[in-house]
Amino acid sequence: IAVADGAAAWRQLQDVGADLVVTDVEMPRMDGVALTETIRASAKLRDLPVILVTALESEADRRRGLEAGANAYLVKSAFDQRELLDLVRDLL
Numbered sequence: 001i002a003v004a005d006g007a008a009a010w011r012q013l014q015d016v017g018a019d020l021v022v023t024d025v026e027m028p029r030m031d032g033v034a035l036t037e038t039i040r041a042s043a044k045l046r047d048l049p050v051i052l053v054t055a056l057e058s059e060a061d062r063r064r065g066l067e068a069g070a071n072a073y074l075v076k077s078a079f080d081q082r083e084l085l086d087l088v089r090d091l092l
Contacts, residue, residue, distance in 0.1 A: 006030030008039055013045055020091055022084070025065060033068045036059035040069035049091035051084070 001018070003009045011022070021039065025032040030074040036050045052070045054061070057077060065073045072087050 004028075006032060006035040013039065013048070017045075017046065020049045020051070020088060022051045022053060022088075025052055025056055025061070027058040033065055033070075035071050036065070049053070051087055051091070053079070067072055 001012060001016070003012050005027045006023070009023060010030060012018070013021070021035070023032040023035055027035075030038070032054065034078065036052065039045045039048055039050060050070045051072045052065045053074045053076060054065070055076045056062075057075050062073045062075075072089055074084060074087075075091050
């Protein structure tokens with residue numbers, strides 16, 4: 001299920017749920033890090049696997065994403081579809 005931004009993703013998760021979330025960090029209204037933090041704060045969804053995929057390459061950005069609770073942080077410039085599919089398989 002694709003949605004336009006983090007706020008829409010949060011509503012979708014509350015209404016329908018999901019088995020796993022793949023999200024960008026840079027999104028309007030609620031970025032991927034805030035979405036991850038919101039998921040981790042939810043009693044119902046806190047164990048939901050989250051993969052951040054982003055153009056933000058700095059170590060500080062990576063640390064921020066992982067400290068928010070993301071299970072993985074993938075950088076778009078080094079994106080490998082096999083790596084993403086392996087992560088999805090491992091997390092599910």
